[in-house]
Amino acid sequence: MKKGRLLLILIAFLALCAVSVSAFTVQPPSGIPTGDLAPGTKLTIDTTVSFKHTDGTTIPDDNSLQLFTDLDSPRWTYTIVLDGIDNPRQPTGFRTTRISGWELNYPFDVSVRVNLEGTVPEVSTTGDKSIIRIRQLGSSDNVREEFLVTRTVINPAEVQTRIVSAKSDLQVLKTAIDNAHDDGVDTANIDTKYNAAKVSLESAEAAGANVATAQTHLNAAQTQIAEAETLLEQTIVQHSISKAEGYVAEIDGIIDYLSNERGRASDSRVILLTSKRQSIKNLVDTAKDSYETGNYARAQTQARDAVADGERVLQEARDLREDIESLPAVVDPGKPFLWIIVGGAIIGVIGFVVIKKRRAWDELG
Incomplete structure (x- = not known):
């Protein structure tokens, strides 16, 4: 039931x-x-x-x-x-x-x-x-x-305001591209994005009262500007990292030359140069890590610091190489036996002069 x-x-x-x-x-x-x-x-x-x-x-x-x-x-x-x-x-x-x-x-x-x-x-x-x-x-x-x-x-008024803002953004982008190009950055791909954004923005302006069409072109322009800005940021970081790595490579070559060919591995100046070189390499590696995680602003700061330090330390390395190469072999601190020979020769000359003068005094009576 x-x-x-x-x-x-x-x-x-x-x-x-x-x-x-x-x-x-x-x-x-x-x-x-x-x-x-x-x-x-x-x-x-x-x-x-x-x-x-x-x-x-x-x-x-x-x-x-x-x-x-x-x-x-x-x-x-x-x-x-x-x-x-x-x-x-x-x-x-x-x-x-x-x-x-x-x-x-x-x-x-x-x-x-x-x-x-x-x-x-x-x-x-x-x-x-x-x-x-x-x-x-x-x-x-x-x-x-x-x-x-x-x-x-x-809202048509908003479209016109956005067009004016996008034109300003495009001009800022152009200035940044030109500056990067002057610094040696390859901006070819960024130029392509910039030109596409410029065409889209011109089409938005040409649409006039047809705000739906203007909005479509404007949206495309703003997307292209954003993509160009990101690509520019990435390219500048990559350029800075490559430039800093080039400095490290040249410093490595000078350190190797001074250490092996000039026998200055134990020279305190070479040791200090090696330490500075490692600091630059650490900055480069940190910049690469930041880039891989998408933190391009931080990567650029780190890469820029690596470039600045690389330029300075490379000049120090070149100056040190020139200084060491300008020394005669007989005063090479890396070859102490030469100092013994030079010192003995100087003592011998001084002794000879003293003995010769003493004999002259004896003859004079």
Whole structure:
């Protein structure tokens, strides 16, 4: 007996669930342009909302179908199709139109052909607007199902402001590219991005009152400017790292020459030079790590420091090499036996002079 009651409760619960999940399908609306919309654009939209009957019903009587739009001067025209027969309703001119579930609840499939006419509204700020929204609402106006199409509506004044700002950004980019080129950076790929952005920005200006077209070209220009800025940053870092590595390589060559060919490995000046060289190498490695993690600003600072230190230490290395090469072999601190020979020779000369003078004094009596 208890099992029978539990089974009846379960069946009732499943039946309730079956009713609660009733939903509609919406044919993709026609008449809605892709991309951003300009205020004042007139739209004519057509779609069909369909309800499948489940267990002899399509939608509960206490539910409703809500039609909504943000378009100005809306005009809704809809026809309820019952078993293949059209049942047109009076057009309405409100943003929101509601069809009761009682009008749509039948033991067979029901559809609603919807036509919406309206004008894209003026906006104070560019943003998204609901072009058409279709909802199935429950008895407490809770949303049980929703279909929504939105579009970005443009504020023309904002587009012009953005164009002016983008032109300024483009000029700043051009200056940065020129400076990098003067510093020896290969800017060929960046120039390509810059030129593409310039063309897109010119197209945005040429669009004039066609703000949707202007917005499309402007968006492209801003994307291209951002890509060029990132590429420039990356290229400058790579150039600085390569330049610093070139300094390290030249310093290594001088250290090797002084240590092996000139026998100055133990010279305190060579030891200090080796230490400074390692500091530069550490900066280069740190810059590479920052670059790999995408922190280009930090990488550039580290690479720039490596270049500055590399230039300074390389000059020190060149000066040290010149200083050591200018010394005669006989005074080479790396060959102490020569100092012994020189010292002995000097002592011998002094002794000879002293003895010779002493004999002269003796002869004079």
